[in-house]
Amino acid sequence: MPSDRSNGNRPLASAFLAVVLGSITLFALPSSGMAQSTTPAQRTPKASTPSAQAPVPTLASMDQSTRTQNYTIVELRRFRDAQGAVVSVRERLEVASNGSPRPNFALTFVGVEGEPAGSPLTLEWQQVYGRLAAQFVLHGNFRIRDLASAAANYTIHDFGPVVRANRAARRMVVFPNTIDKAIWVVDVDVQTQVPLYFVEFDTQVRVLSEVEALTFTNSVTPFSNTTTGGVEVPNYAAGCAAMNNPPETVDPDVSVTSEYVLERIEVRNDPLNGQWKMTMSYTDGVDQFLVVQAPGTTDWFAGLPVANQGNVIGRFRDQAMSLLVFWESGVSFHVAGRGSLTRLDELAHAVFVQAINTH
Amino acid sequence: MSHVRPVSPGDDEAGGGLRPVRAAACRDFVSSLDDATAPRDHAATCPQCRAHASFRAGIAPALRARPAMPPQLLSRSLLESTYERIVDAAEAVSPLGAMLADRDAVVSPAEPLGEQMSERLLETAIADRLRSVPRPLSPATWNEVRASVVARLVVQRMARTRWALWVGAAAVVATAAIGLSIAERPTKRPNIVFADLSSIPGDVDYFVVRHGAPR
Numbered sequence: 001m002p003s004d005r006s007n008g009n010r011p012l013a014s015a016f017l018a019v020v021l022g023s024i025t026l027f028a029l030p031s032s033g034m035a036q037s038t039t040p041a042q043r044t045p046k047a048s049t050p051s052a053q054a055p056v057p058t059l060a061s062m063d064q065s066t067r068t069q070n071y072t073i074v075e076l077r078r079f080r081d082a083q084g085a086v087v088s089v090r091e092r093l094e095v096a097s098n099g100s101p102r103p104n105f106a107l108t109f110v111g112v113e114g115e116p117a118g119s120p121l122t123l124e125w126q127q128v129y130g131r132l133a134a135q136f137v138l139h140g141n142f143r144i145r146d147l148a149s150a151a152a153n154y155t156i157h158d159f160g161p162v163v164r165a166n167r168a169a170r171r172m173v174v175f176p177n178t179i180d181k182a183i184w185v186v187d188v189d190v191q192t193q194v195p196l197y198f199v200e201f202d203t204q205v206r207v208l209s210e211v212e213a214l215t216f217t218n219s220v221t222p223f224s225n226t227t228t229g230g231v232e233v234p235n236y237a238a239g240c241a242a243m244n245n246p247p248e249t250v251d252p253d254v255s256v257t258s259e260y261v262l263e264r265i266e267v268r269n270d271p272l273n274g275q276w277k278m279t280m281s282y283t284d285g286v287d288q289f290l291v292v293q294a295p296g297t298t299d300w301f302a303g304l305p306v307a308n309q310g311n312v313i314g315r316f317r318d319q320a321m322s323l324l325v326f327w328e329s330g331v332s333f334h335v336a337g338r339g340s341l342t343r344l345d346e347l348a349h350a351v352f353v354q355a356i357n358t359h
Numbered sequence: 360m361s362h363v364r365p366v367s368p369g370d371d372e373a374g375g376g377l378r379p380v381r382a383a384a385c386r387d388f389v390s391s392l393d394d395a396t397a398p399r400d401h402a403a404t405c406p407q408c409r410a411h412a413s414f415r416a417g418i419a420p421a422l423r424a425r426p427a428m429p430p431q432l433l434s435r436s437l438l439e440s441t442y443e444r445i446v447d448a449a450e451a452v453s454p455l456g457a458m459l460a461d462r463d464a465v466v467s468p469a470e471p472l473g474e475q476m477s478e479r480l481l482e483t484a485i486a487d488r489l490r491s492v493p494r495p496l497s498p499a500t501w502n503e504v505r506a507s508v509v510a511r512l513v514v515q516r517m518a519r520t521r522w523a524l525w526v527g528a529a530a531v532v533a534t535a536a537i538g539l540s541i542a543e544r545p546t547k548r549p550n551i552v553f554a555d556l557s558s559i560p561g562d563v564d565y566f567v568v569r570h571g572a573p574r
Contacts, residue, residue: 079570079571079572080570080571081570081571082570087571089571124572125571125572128567128571128572132564132567132568135564135565135567135568136568139565139568140568140569208569209569290565300560301554306552306554309550309552310549310550310551310552311549311550311551311552312551312552312553312554313551313552313553313554314554314556314560315553315554315555315556316555316556316557316558316559316560317555320569320570321565321566321569321570323559323563323565323566325560334563334565336563336565345553349551352549352551353549353551356549357549
Protein backbone atom coordinates (compact mmCIF):
# COMPACT_ATOMS: atom_id res chain seq x y z
CA MET A 1 0.00 0.00 0.00
CA PRO A 2 1.26 3.54 -0.56
CA SER A 3 2.67 5.22 2.48
CA ASP A 4 4.34 8.47 3.37
CA ARG A 5 7.46 7.54 5.31
CA SER A 6 9.30 10.61 6.40
CA ASN A 7 12.09 9.10 8.47
CA GLY A 8 13.90 6.42 6.32
CA ASN A 9 14.08 2.69 6.94
CA ARG A 10 13.85 1.24 10.44
CA PRO A 11 13.73 -2.52 10.03
CA LEU A 12 12.78 -3.21 13.64
CA ALA A 13 10.07 -0.54 13.66
CA SER A 14 8.75 -1.81 10.33
CA ALA A 15 8.46 -5.34 11.66
CA PHE A 16 6.70 -4.10 14.80
CA LEU A 17 4.39 -1.98 12.64
CA ALA A 18 3.40 -5.00 10.59
CA VAL A 19 2.58 -7.03 13.70
CA VAL A 20 0.61 -4.25 15.39
CA LEU A 21 -1.33 -3.22 12.31
CA GLY A 22 -2.16 -6.81 11.59
CA SER A 23 -3.42 -7.22 15.14
CA ILE A 24 -5.50 -4.09 14.86
CA THR A 25 -7.03 -5.31 11.63
CA LEU A 26 -7.83 -8.80 12.88
CA PHE A 27 -8.85 -8.26 16.49
CA ALA A 28 -9.44 -4.63 17.43
CA LEU A 29 -11.55 -3.39 14.55
CA PRO A 30 -14.60 -5.59 15.13
CA SER A 31 -14.77 -4.62 18.82
CA SER A 32 -14.72 -0.88 18.21
CA GLY A 33 -16.82 1.39 16.08
CA MET A 34 -14.65 0.82 13.07
CA ALA A 35 -16.47 -2.12 11.50
CA GLN A 36 -20.05 -1.28 12.29
CA SER A 37 -22.27 1.67 13.01
CA THR A 38 -25.32 2.07 15.20
CA THR A 39 -27.30 4.38 12.94
CA PRO A 40 -29.56 2.96 10.20
CA ALA A 41 -28.40 5.60 7.73
CA GLN A 42 -24.94 4.17 7.56
CA ARG A 43 -26.15 0.63 6.82
CA THR A 44 -27.49 1.92 3.49
CA PRO A 45 -25.11 4.66 2.54
CA LYS A 46 -26.52 7.27 0.21
CA ALA A 47 -23.34 9.19 -0.45
CA SER A 48 -21.10 8.55 -3.39
CA THR A 49 -19.22 5.29 -3.22
CA PRO A 50 -15.59 5.46 -2.29
CA SER A 51 -13.28 5.84 -5.20
CA ALA A 52 -10.02 3.93 -5.47
CA GLN A 53 -8.49 6.96 -7.18
CA ALA A 54 -9.28 9.40 -4.33
CA PRO A 55 -6.28 11.42 -3.10
CA VAL A 56 -4.51 9.79 -0.18
CA PRO A 57 -4.51 12.00 2.91
CA THR A 58 -1.22 13.12 4.37
CA LEU A 59 -0.17 14.84 7.57
CA ALA A 60 0.13 18.07 5.63
CA SER A 61 -3.35 17.82 4.12
CA MET A 62 -4.90 17.18 7.53
CA ASP A 63 -2.99 20.12 8.97
CA GLN A 64 -4.17 22.33 6.12
CA SER A 65 -7.82 21.33 6.65
CA THR A 66 -7.53 22.42 10.29
CA ARG A 67 -6.50 25.89 9.15
CA THR A 68 -9.07 26.34 6.38
CA GLN A 69 -12.08 24.05 6.76
CA ASN A 70 -15.33 24.94 8.52
CA TYR A 71 -17.56 22.06 9.50
CA THR A 72 -20.16 20.72 11.90
CA ILE A 73 -20.02 17.16 13.18
CA VAL A 74 -22.37 15.17 15.40
CA GLU A 75 -20.24 12.47 16.94
CA LEU A 76 -19.98 9.87 19.65
CA ARG A 77 -17.13 10.14 22.13
CA ARG A 78 -16.47 6.86 23.92
CA PHE A 79 -14.89 6.83 27.36
CA ARG A 80 -13.36 3.68 28.83
CA ASP A 81 -12.62 3.25 32.49
CA ALA A 82 -9.87 1.06 33.93
CA GLN A 83 -12.18 -1.99 33.90
CA GLY A 84 -13.02 -1.49 30.23
CA ALA A 85 -16.59 -0.29 30.73
CA VAL A 86 -17.60 2.08 27.94
CA VAL A 87 -19.80 5.19 28.08
CA SER A 88 -20.71 6.79 24.78
CA VAL A 89 -21.59 10.47 24.88
CA ARG A 90 -23.18 12.18 21.90
CA GLU A 91 -21.87 15.70 21.22
CA ARG A 92 -21.91 18.33 18.51
CA LEU A 93 -18.66 19.91 17.39
CA GLU A 94 -18.68 23.12 15.36
CA VAL A 95 -15.39 24.37 13.94
CA ALA A 96 -14.70 27.77 12.35
CA SER A 97 -11.23 28.01 10.86
CA ASN A 98 -9.09 31.07 11.50
CA GLY A 99 -5.98 30.26 9.51
CA SER A 100 -4.15 28.90 12.57
CA PRO A 101 -3.68 25.33 13.74
CA ARG A 102 -6.11 26.08 16.62
CA PRO A 103 -9.43 27.08 15.06
CA ASN A 104 -12.38 28.45 16.97
CA PHE A 105 -14.77 25.73 18.06
CA ALA A 106 -17.84 24.97 20.12
CA LEU A 107 -18.51 21.58 21.72
CA THR A 108 -22.06 20.98 22.90
CA PHE A 109 -23.31 18.08 24.98
CA VAL A 110 -26.25 16.29 23.34
CA GLY A 111 -26.82 13.19 25.44
CA VAL A 112 -25.56 9.88 26.79
CA GLU A 113 -26.22 6.90 24.56
CA GLY A 114 -28.77 4.61 26.11
CA GLU A 115 -29.74 7.13 28.81
CA PRO A 116 -32.98 9.11 28.86
CA ALA A 117 -32.81 12.86 28.95
CA GLY A 118 -32.79 14.18 32.50
CA SER A 119 -31.41 11.03 34.07
CA PRO A 120 -28.84 11.50 36.83
CA LEU A 121 -26.09 10.16 34.59
CA THR A 122 -27.10 12.53 31.80
CA LEU A 123 -27.12 15.49 34.17
CA GLU A 124 -23.72 14.50 35.53
CA TRP A 125 -22.23 14.36 32.08
CA GLN A 126 -23.87 17.63 31.16
CA GLN A 127 -22.08 19.25 34.08
CA VAL A 128 -18.81 17.64 33.04
CA TYR A 129 -19.17 19.04 29.53
CA GLY A 130 -20.08 22.41 30.92
CA ARG A 131 -16.74 22.47 32.74
CA LEU A 132 -14.39 20.53 30.46
CA ALA A 133 -15.77 20.70 26.92
CA ALA A 134 -12.79 22.70 25.67
CA GLN A 135 -10.35 20.23 27.24
CA PHE A 136 -12.01 17.35 25.40
CA VAL A 137 -11.23 19.03 22.09
CA LEU A 138 -7.80 20.44 23.03
CA HIS A 139 -6.43 17.34 24.77
CA GLY A 140 -8.66 14.45 23.67
CA ASN A 141 -8.94 14.78 19.88
CA PHE A 142 -6.61 13.63 17.17
CA ARG A 143 -5.19 16.52 15.21
CA ILE A 144 -1.91 17.66 13.75
CA ARG A 145 -0.65 19.99 16.46
CA ASP A 146 2.67 20.79 14.80
CA LEU A 147 3.25 19.66 11.23
CA ALA A 148 7.04 19.71 11.28
CA SER A 149 7.21 17.75 14.53
CA ALA A 150 4.57 15.31 13.32
CA ALA A 151 6.48 14.67 10.12
CA ALA A 152 9.63 14.06 12.15
CA ASN A 153 8.07 11.77 14.74
CA TYR A 154 5.36 9.84 12.88
CA THR A 155 4.71 7.95 9.70
CA ILE A 156 1.32 7.65 8.01
CA HIS A 157 0.09 4.57 6.19
CA ASP A 158 -2.88 4.17 3.85
CA PHE A 159 -5.32 1.35 4.51
CA GLY A 160 -7.66 2.07 1.62
CA PRO A 161 -11.14 3.58 1.07
CA VAL A 162 -13.96 3.40 3.59
CA VAL A 163 -17.36 5.03 4.14
CA ARG A 164 -17.81 7.13 7.24
CA ALA A 165 -20.77 9.39 8.10
CA ASN A 166 -22.14 8.69 4.64
CA ARG A 167 -19.03 10.16 3.08
CA ALA A 168 -16.11 8.77 1.15
CA ALA A 169 -13.13 8.50 3.44
CA ARG A 170 -9.70 6.98 3.57
CA ARG A 171 -8.51 4.84 6.47
CA MET A 172 -5.05 5.95 7.63
CA VAL A 173 -2.79 4.72 10.41
CA VAL A 174 -0.51 7.23 12.10
CA PHE A 175 2.37 5.30 13.58
CA PRO A 176 4.90 6.78 16.02
CA ASN A 177 8.64 6.43 15.59
CA THR A 178 9.11 5.50 19.26
CA ILE A 179 7.45 2.69 21.12
CA ASP A 180 6.22 4.76 24.08
CA LYS A 181 3.45 6.57 22.21
CA ALA A 182 -0.03 5.78 20.93
CA ILE A 183 -1.00 4.49 17.49
CA TRP A 184 -3.88 6.25 15.76
CA VAL A 185 -6.31 4.85 13.20
CA VAL A 186 -8.02 7.73 11.44
CA ASP A 187 -10.78 7.77 8.83
CA VAL A 188 -10.14 10.97 6.88
CA ASP A 189 -12.81 12.57 4.73
CA VAL A 190 -11.54 12.55 1.17
CA GLN A 191 -13.18 15.82 0.16
CA THR A 192 -12.25 18.00 3.15
CA GLN A 193 -9.37 16.02 4.77
CA VAL A 194 -11.15 16.30 8.12
CA PRO A 195 -10.84 13.27 10.44
CA LEU A 196 -14.30 11.71 10.73
CA TYR A 197 -13.23 8.93 13.02
CA PHE A 198 -10.19 8.27 15.14
CA VAL A 199 -9.28 5.60 17.64
CA GLU A 200 -6.21 5.50 19.80
CA PHE A 201 -4.40 2.23 20.51
CA ASP A 202 -1.51 1.44 22.77
CA THR A 203 1.26 -0.93 21.71
CA GLN A 204 -0.70 -3.83 23.16
CA VAL A 205 -3.59 -2.97 20.81
CA ARG A 206 -5.87 -1.79 23.62
CA VAL A 207 -8.31 0.96 22.72
CA LEU A 208 -7.60 4.06 24.78
CA SER A 209 -9.94 6.64 23.22
CA GLU A 210 -12.37 6.83 20.34
CA VAL A 211 -14.49 9.46 18.59
CA GLU A 212 -16.84 8.55 15.74
CA ALA A 213 -18.60 11.05 13.48
CA LEU A 214 -22.25 10.31 12.76
CA THR A 215 -23.07 13.26 10.52
CA PHE A 216 -20.85 15.80 8.77
CA THR A 217 -21.61 19.19 7.25
CA ASN A 218 -18.88 21.32 5.72
CA SER A 219 -20.29 24.58 7.05
CA VAL A 220 -21.06 26.23 10.37
CA THR A 221 -23.56 28.67 11.75
CA PRO A 222 -22.32 31.42 14.03
CA PHE A 223 -21.57 30.18 17.51
CA SER A 224 -20.01 31.20 20.79
CA ASN A 225 -16.53 29.79 21.27
CA THR A 226 -16.05 27.08 23.84
CA THR A 227 -13.06 28.10 25.94
CA THR A 228 -11.19 26.81 28.94
CA GLY A 229 -11.77 30.02 30.84
CA GLY A 230 -8.11 30.80 30.75
CA VAL A 231 -5.91 33.26 28.90
CA GLU A 232 -3.29 32.13 26.44
CA VAL A 233 0.10 33.78 26.91
CA PRO A 234 3.08 33.74 24.55
CA ASN A 235 5.75 32.54 26.98
CA TYR A 236 6.59 31.57 30.55
CA ALA A 237 7.54 35.10 31.59
CA ALA A 238 4.21 36.44 30.38
CA GLY A 239 2.45 33.68 32.27
CA CYS A 240 4.21 34.61 35.50
CA ALA A 241 3.34 38.25 34.93
CA ALA A 242 -0.32 37.32 34.45
CA MET A 243 -0.21 35.51 37.83
CA ASN A 244 1.37 38.56 39.54
CA ASN A 245 4.85 37.01 39.39
CA PRO A 246 4.75 34.25 41.99
CA PRO A 247 8.37 33.58 42.97
CA GLU A 248 8.14 29.81 43.32
CA THR A 249 7.25 28.69 39.78
CA VAL A 250 9.85 27.45 37.29
CA ASP A 251 10.26 27.33 33.54
CA PRO A 252 10.31 23.53 33.20
CA ASP A 253 13.33 21.70 31.91
CA VAL A 254 11.85 19.27 29.37
CA SER A 255 15.10 18.19 27.74
CA VAL A 256 14.40 14.55 28.59
CA THR A 257 11.55 14.65 26.04
CA SER A 258 13.54 16.44 23.40
CA GLU A 259 11.19 15.71 20.50
CA TYR A 260 8.36 17.61 22.21
CA VAL A 261 8.05 21.34 21.60
CA LEU A 262 6.12 23.91 23.57
CA GLU A 263 2.65 24.15 22.09
CA ARG A 264 0.66 26.46 24.31
CA ILE A 265 0.75 28.25 27.66
CA GLU A 266 -2.48 29.13 29.41
CA VAL A 267 -3.06 30.90 32.67
CA ARG A 268 -6.35 30.53 34.48
CA ASN A 269 -7.77 31.84 37.72
CA ASP A 270 -10.44 29.78 39.47
CA PRO A 271 -13.30 32.19 40.29
CA LEU A 272 -14.34 30.11 43.30
CA ASN A 273 -11.11 30.28 45.30
CA GLY A 274 -8.89 32.66 43.33
CA GLN A 275 -6.42 29.84 42.68
CA TRP A 276 -4.04 30.56 39.81
CA LYS A 277 -2.96 27.79 37.50
CA MET A 278 -0.48 27.85 34.61
CA THR A 279 -0.80 25.02 32.08
CA MET A 280 2.05 24.43 29.65
CA SER A 281 1.36 21.91 26.91
CA TYR A 282 4.09 20.23 24.86
CA THR A 283 3.61 18.25 21.67
CA ASP A 284 5.56 16.02 19.34
CA GLY A 285 3.18 16.91 16.52
CA VAL A 286 0.38 14.51 17.53
CA ASP A 287 0.91 13.42 21.14
CA GLN A 288 0.80 15.85 24.02
CA PHE A 289 1.69 16.17 27.69
CA LEU A 290 1.01 18.92 30.20
CA VAL A 291 2.98 20.59 32.97
CA VAL A 292 0.66 22.41 35.35
CA GLN A 293 1.82 24.69 38.15
CA ALA A 294 -0.51 26.09 40.80
CA PRO A 295 1.16 28.52 43.23
CA GLY A 296 -0.19 29.10 46.67
CA THR A 297 -1.18 25.52 47.49
CA THR A 298 -0.50 23.21 50.40
CA ASP A 299 1.61 20.08 50.31
CA TRP A 300 -0.57 17.01 49.76
CA PHE A 301 2.00 14.66 51.27
CA ALA A 302 2.71 16.66 54.41
CA GLY A 303 2.15 14.51 57.49
CA LEU A 304 2.08 11.26 55.56
CA PRO A 305 4.59 8.52 56.38
CA VAL A 306 5.93 8.58 52.82
CA ALA A 307 7.03 12.19 53.34
CA ASN A 308 9.67 10.97 55.80
CA GLN A 309 11.50 9.21 52.98
CA GLY A 310 12.36 12.46 51.25
CA ASN A 311 10.82 14.60 48.54
CA VAL A 312 7.82 12.69 47.21
CA ILE A 313 6.45 12.45 43.67
CA GLY A 314 3.03 10.83 43.62
CA ARG A 315 2.57 8.69 40.52
CA PHE A 316 -0.67 7.38 39.05
CA ARG A 317 -0.41 5.38 35.84
CA ASP A 318 -2.76 3.18 33.87
CA GLN A 319 -2.85 2.21 30.21
CA ALA A 320 -4.44 5.54 29.21
CA MET A 321 -2.68 8.16 31.29
CA SER A 322 0.28 9.08 33.44
CA LEU A 323 -0.04 11.61 36.22
CA LEU A 324 2.82 12.74 38.45
CA VAL A 325 2.19 15.21 41.26
CA PHE A 326 4.63 16.92 43.61
CA TRP A 327 4.86 20.04 45.67
CA GLU A 328 7.67 22.51 46.36
CA SER A 329 7.74 25.88 48.12
CA GLY A 330 3.99 26.45 47.94
CA VAL A 331 3.59 25.36 44.29
CA SER A 332 1.86 22.16 43.28
CA PHE A 333 3.06 20.56 40.06
CA HIS A 334 1.20 18.20 37.73
CA VAL A 335 2.84 16.36 34.89
CA ALA A 336 0.16 14.59 32.84
CA GLY A 337 0.35 12.59 29.63
CA ARG A 338 -0.26 9.25 27.97
CA GLY A 339 0.12 6.10 30.00
CA SER A 340 2.81 4.66 27.75
CA LEU A 341 5.05 7.76 28.01
CA THR A 342 7.07 6.56 30.99
CA ARG A 343 9.70 9.20 30.30
CA LEU A 344 7.38 11.53 32.18
CA ASP A 345 8.79 10.02 35.39
CA GLU A 346 12.22 11.34 34.50
CA LEU A 347 10.71 14.65 33.40
CA ALA A 348 8.90 15.07 36.71
CA HIS A 349 12.11 14.24 38.56
CA ALA A 350 14.03 16.87 36.58
CA VAL A 351 11.40 19.56 37.15
CA PHE A 352 11.28 18.72 40.87
CA VAL A 353 15.07 19.05 41.18
CA GLN A 354 14.86 22.28 39.22
CA ALA A 355 12.22 23.65 41.60
CA ILE A 356 14.21 22.61 44.68
CA ASN A 357 17.46 24.13 43.44
CA THR A 358 15.76 27.33 42.26
CA HIS A 359 14.13 28.14 45.53
CA MET B 360 73.95 7.02 -29.86
CA SER B 361 72.59 10.45 -29.37
CA HIS B 362 74.75 12.96 -27.66
CA VAL B 363 74.44 16.59 -26.75
CA ARG B 364 76.17 19.39 -28.58
CA PRO B 365 75.76 23.14 -28.50
CA VAL B 366 73.20 24.36 -31.01
CA SER B 367 74.48 26.90 -33.46
CA PRO B 368 72.24 29.73 -34.64
CA GLY B 369 71.93 28.09 -38.05
CA ASP B 370 70.36 24.88 -36.74
CA ASP B 371 66.78 23.99 -37.47
CA GLU B 372 65.81 23.77 -33.83
CA ALA B 373 65.25 26.87 -31.73
CA GLY B 374 68.52 28.65 -31.06
CA GLY B 375 70.37 28.90 -27.78
CA GLY B 376 71.47 26.28 -25.23
CA LEU B 377 72.36 22.59 -25.60
CA ARG B 378 70.19 20.37 -27.77
CA PRO B 379 70.39 16.63 -28.63
CA VAL B 380 71.57 15.78 -32.14
CA ARG B 381 68.89 13.20 -32.83
CA ALA B 382 65.55 14.53 -34.05
CA ALA B 383 62.45 14.17 -31.95
CA ALA B 384 60.90 11.65 -34.30
CA CYS B 385 64.02 9.49 -34.12
CA ARG B 386 64.11 9.71 -30.33
CA ASP B 387 60.44 8.63 -30.10
CA PHE B 388 61.10 5.72 -32.51
CA VAL B 389 64.11 4.45 -30.56
CA SER B 390 62.30 4.68 -27.22
CA SER B 391 59.35 2.71 -28.63
CA LEU B 392 61.40 -0.21 -29.88
CA ASP B 393 60.51 -2.22 -26.75
CA ASP B 394 56.79 -1.80 -27.48
CA ALA B 395 55.79 -4.45 -29.99
CA THR B 396 52.53 -2.63 -30.79
CA ALA B 397 54.17 0.74 -31.61
CA PRO B 398 54.13 1.78 -35.29
CA ARG B 399 57.27 1.23 -37.35
CA ASP B 400 56.51 3.73 -40.10
CA HIS B 401 59.45 5.97 -39.21
CA ALA B 402 61.98 3.22 -40.11
CA ALA B 403 60.82 3.37 -43.71
CA THR B 404 61.91 7.01 -44.04
CA CYS B 405 64.98 7.18 -41.75
CA PRO B 406 67.96 4.93 -42.66
CA GLN B 407 69.70 5.54 -39.33
CA CYS B 408 66.76 4.42 -37.32
CA ARG B 409 66.25 1.48 -39.66
CA ALA B 410 69.87 0.35 -39.08
CA HIS B 411 69.50 0.89 -35.35
CA ALA B 412 66.37 -1.22 -35.24
CA SER B 413 67.92 -4.06 -37.28
CA PHE B 414 71.10 -4.09 -35.14
CA ARG B 415 69.02 -4.13 -32.02
CA ALA B 416 66.91 -6.94 -33.32
CA GLY B 417 70.03 -8.99 -34.15
CA ILE B 418 71.98 -8.53 -30.95
CA ALA B 419 69.10 -8.64 -28.48
CA PRO B 420 68.75 -12.45 -28.44
CA ALA B 421 72.44 -12.83 -27.91
CA LEU B 422 72.43 -10.44 -24.98
CA ARG B 423 69.50 -12.21 -23.40
CA ALA B 424 71.15 -15.58 -23.53
CA ARG B 425 73.77 -16.29 -20.88
CA PRO B 426 76.92 -17.60 -22.54
CA ALA B 427 78.01 -21.04 -21.45
CA MET B 428 81.07 -21.36 -19.26
CA PRO B 429 84.10 -22.73 -21.18
CA PRO B 430 84.96 -26.23 -19.95
CA GLN B 431 88.56 -25.21 -19.18
CA LEU B 432 87.35 -22.79 -16.52
CA LEU B 433 85.35 -25.47 -14.85
CA SER B 434 88.41 -27.66 -14.16
CA ARG B 435 89.29 -28.12 -10.48
CA SER B 436 93.00 -27.65 -10.90
CA LEU B 437 92.45 -24.19 -12.37
CA LEU B 438 90.22 -23.20 -9.46
CA GLU B 439 92.72 -24.36 -6.85
CA SER B 440 95.59 -22.58 -8.49
CA THR B 441 93.55 -19.39 -8.47
CA TYR B 442 92.85 -19.69 -4.76
CA GLU B 443 96.57 -20.24 -4.02
CA ARG B 444 97.47 -17.19 -5.98
CA ILE B 445 95.04 -15.06 -3.98
CA VAL B 446 96.37 -16.33 -0.66
CA ASP B 447 100.01 -15.81 -1.68
CA ALA B 448 99.22 -12.23 -2.69
CA ALA B 449 97.47 -11.54 0.56
CA GLU B 450 100.28 -13.01 2.61
CA ALA B 451 103.01 -11.16 0.81
CA VAL B 452 101.52 -7.64 0.68
CA SER B 453 99.01 -7.01 3.54
CA PRO B 454 99.91 -6.27 7.20
CA LEU B 455 97.81 -9.23 8.19
CA GLY B 456 99.79 -11.49 5.99
CA ALA B 457 103.04 -10.11 7.39
CA MET B 458 101.84 -10.66 10.90
CA LEU B 459 100.80 -14.18 10.17
CA ALA B 460 104.14 -14.87 8.60
CA ASP B 461 105.93 -13.55 11.65
CA ARG B 462 105.69 -16.57 13.91
CA ASP B 463 107.55 -14.83 16.72
CA ALA B 464 104.70 -12.32 17.19
CA VAL B 465 102.21 -15.03 18.00
CA VAL B 466 101.96 -15.63 21.74
CA SER B 467 100.32 -18.38 23.61
CA PRO B 468 96.88 -17.73 25.00
CA ALA B 469 98.19 -18.13 28.53
CA GLU B 470 100.44 -15.10 28.18
CA PRO B 471 98.73 -11.71 27.88
CA LEU B 472 99.76 -9.32 25.22
CA GLY B 473 101.01 -6.95 27.80
CA GLU B 474 102.20 -3.44 27.34
CA GLN B 475 103.76 -4.12 23.96
CA MET B 476 100.41 -4.37 22.21
CA SER B 477 98.84 -1.45 24.09
CA GLU B 478 101.77 0.77 23.24
CA ARG B 479 101.55 -0.10 19.57
CA LEU B 480 97.82 0.72 19.63
CA LEU B 481 98.49 4.13 21.14
CA GLU B 482 101.04 5.08 18.56
CA THR B 483 98.64 7.34 16.61
CA ALA B 484 98.36 11.03 15.94
CA ILE B 485 95.15 11.33 17.93
CA ALA B 486 96.77 9.72 20.94
CA ASP B 487 99.65 12.22 20.71
CA ARG B 488 97.22 15.10 20.77
CA LEU B 489 95.37 13.72 23.76
CA ARG B 490 98.57 13.43 25.75
CA SER B 491 99.69 16.98 25.01
CA VAL B 492 98.80 19.96 27.23
CA PRO B 493 96.52 22.52 25.57
CA ARG B 494 97.71 26.06 25.18
CA PRO B 495 96.33 28.25 27.98
CA LEU B 496 93.71 30.98 27.10
CA SER B 497 94.47 34.62 27.54
CA PRO B 498 92.78 36.40 30.50
CA ALA B 499 90.72 38.61 28.13
CA THR B 500 89.31 35.65 26.30
CA TRP B 501 88.43 33.92 29.53
CA ASN B 502 86.67 37.02 30.82
CA GLU B 503 84.56 37.21 27.68
CA VAL B 504 83.56 33.61 28.00
CA ARG B 505 82.73 34.03 31.67
CA ALA B 506 80.60 37.11 31.00
CA SER B 507 78.58 35.39 28.29
CA VAL B 508 77.91 32.41 30.54
CA VAL B 509 76.78 34.62 33.39
CA ALA B 510 74.54 36.66 31.10
CA ARG B 511 72.83 33.54 29.81
CA LEU B 512 72.20 32.36 33.34
CA VAL B 513 70.63 35.68 34.27
CA VAL B 514 68.29 35.61 31.26
CA GLN B 515 67.16 32.07 32.06
CA ARG B 516 66.53 33.00 35.70
CA MET B 517 64.40 35.99 34.68
CA ALA B 518 62.39 33.87 32.23
CA ARG B 519 61.68 31.29 34.91
CA THR B 520 60.61 34.00 37.31
CA ARG B 521 58.18 35.56 34.79
CA TRP B 522 56.67 32.20 33.95
CA ALA B 523 56.19 31.39 37.59
CA LEU B 524 54.46 34.75 38.13
CA TRP B 525 52.03 34.08 35.26
CA VAL B 526 51.23 30.62 36.50
CA GLY B 527 50.62 31.94 39.96
CA ALA B 528 48.34 34.71 38.72
CA ALA B 529 46.34 32.26 36.60
CA ALA B 530 45.94 29.94 39.57
CA VAL B 531 44.67 32.78 41.73
CA VAL B 532 42.14 33.83 39.09
CA ALA B 533 40.94 30.28 38.58
CA THR B 534 40.57 29.72 42.30
CA ALA B 535 38.60 32.92 42.66
CA ALA B 536 36.31 32.01 39.75
CA ILE B 537 35.65 28.55 41.12
CA GLY B 538 35.03 29.91 44.57
CA LEU B 539 32.58 32.51 43.30
CA SER B 540 30.68 29.99 41.25
CA ILE B 541 30.39 27.67 44.20
CA ALA B 542 29.39 30.49 46.48
CA GLU B 543 26.73 31.79 44.10
CA ARG B 544 24.93 28.52 43.37
CA PRO B 545 25.08 25.99 46.08
CA THR B 546 23.73 22.86 44.41
CA LYS B 547 21.54 20.49 46.29
CA ARG B 548 21.22 16.81 45.73
CA PRO B 549 17.68 16.21 46.86
CA ASN B 550 16.46 12.79 47.76
CA ILE B 551 13.38 12.18 45.60
CA VAL B 552 11.17 9.12 45.93
CA PHE B 553 8.23 7.96 43.85
CA ALA B 554 5.03 6.90 45.60
CA ASP B 555 2.60 4.95 43.43
CA LEU B 556 -1.00 6.05 43.91
CA SER B 557 -4.06 3.84 43.54
CA SER B 558 -6.31 6.79 42.71
CA ILE B 559 -6.07 10.35 41.52
CA PRO B 560 -5.27 12.87 44.26
CA GLY B 561 -7.97 15.47 44.06
CA ASP B 562 -9.84 16.68 40.99
CA VAL B 563 -7.61 16.40 37.94
CA ASP B 564 -9.17 17.55 34.66
CA TYR B 565 -6.88 15.38 32.55
CA PHE B 566 -8.22 12.24 34.20
CA VAL B 567 -11.74 13.17 33.12
CA VAL B 568 -10.51 13.90 29.58
CA ARG B 569 -9.00 10.43 29.37
CA HIS B 570 -11.49 8.31 31.34
CA GLY B 571 -14.61 10.44 31.59
CA ALA B 572 -16.50 11.32 34.72
CA PRO B 573 -15.68 9.15 37.72
CA ARG B 574 -18.08 6.21 37.99
